[in-house]
Amino acid sequence: MERPELPLPQLHAFVVLAEELHFGHAAARLGIAQPPLSQQIRRLEDKVGHALFSREPGHVTLTPAGRELLPAARRILTDLADGLAAARAVGSGRAGHLRMGFAASLALTVLPDLLRTFRERFPDVHLHIHEMTTTPQLAALHDKSIDIGLLREPPTDDEPRLGFRTVLTEPFVAVLPSTHPLASQRTVRVAQLTDSPFVLLPREVGPGLYDRIIGLCTASGFTPRVAQHAVEWQTVCALVETGLGVSLAPASIRRIRLKGVAFRTIDPDAPRTRVAVAWRKDDDSPLVGSLLTTIDQDPPDGSQGSAVGPCPG
Structure with a gap:
């Protein structure tokens, strides 16, 4: 069965008129003249195949068909508004899902403050945290089972697909x-x-x-x-x-x-260990960019930032 196309402006006009039950008031609320509103309603009624409003001088009421359509029309408009808001939030890096690997020892140093700050700034982002040592994190980044890693001593060999940024060094x-x-x-x-x-x-x-x-x-x-x-x-x-x-x-x-x-x-001049954040260079996720921005803006004590590879987002 072919479904009729119901343009959103017509549905919006229908819902507003159903709430006002007055063409003049509904037109003013929509910011249009009354004749275009009447045309929108007539086109919608043509698509439905039945009258949606009973029109009498000075009195407008919903017909049985109109009463049946109203809840569905409201749901469609609400779902669309919610979907647009969610899409904008995800697109701007303010919401969504972010999968993060971390070395266990970092739970004793940089991880708690980083997660606390990130959650305060981006409360609508769902963080999925996975404890992993360095080698499994690198593999998980390559096979896309995590989006970002927090690891010790990133590889010195060229990793053409990954970017690294030093977050912290410690003795x-x-x-x-x-x-x-x-x-x-x-x-x-x-x-x-x-x-x-x-x-x-x-x-x-x-x-x-x-x-x-x-x-x-x-x-x-x-x-x-x-x-x-x-x-x-x-x-x-x-x-x-x-x-x-x-x-x-x-x-x-x-x-x-x-x-x-x-x-x-130990010897104060001994080399220090390096903690780095890692990500895929081709990952265009705004959430990865949001986490890197959080690190940039609130670096841990003793950090020595040094980017290797472009920062997404």
Whole structure:
């Protein structure tokens, strides 16, 4: 069955007249003269095939057909208005869905403030947060299962499809069992860890961070003997607490409170670890641009912004 075309101006005129039940008042409300209003109503009645209003001198009422059409006409106009408002909000980056990956350790540093600020500015954006290490985040960005990533030590090799921007840099700390001889010192030189076994994250989950830690050791004259791997920093600290080894970790890990673990600063001139936001260069989502703008306008303490690749939006 072929559906009749019902132009929106005719539906709008019909709803206004149904509410006013007076051609002069309805025309004034619509900002048009009365004859064009009458023409709009007649065209709509022609499409419906039945009169929508009963017209008597000084008295206008809805016919049964008009009473039946009115709720549907109101729904159509309301749905259209809502749809236009939603489309404008999404198009401007003020609403929609944003999928974000983040490294677990960033929940101890930059992530809470970033999410709080973003939600305050964009309350209608639905954030979908996924905890991931660096390598899975990069894969998820490539296969479009996340829109933006917050990761440690982005790859130094060329990533033609991805853009990176440094959000924060922070120093490393030594993670020691509280019974370790070096735990009594306020500052530990990396070279002093030469004879200690290490607990580290596997290289495959974060090659950049792993290589940075190994580089700290080799720069101090030794290659660390890795006794145990653990995927999460919470687990690394728990294994250190048992005495399985020591570790080098981003300074924010100090917020993990374990009675048997001591965190000590290391050489002040040692390289720092880099936290970056990552996105697809060809992603034209305004929401990605909104999050990057939030980072630009409210950078975390100690951040050193450095964009690599264009910023969308």
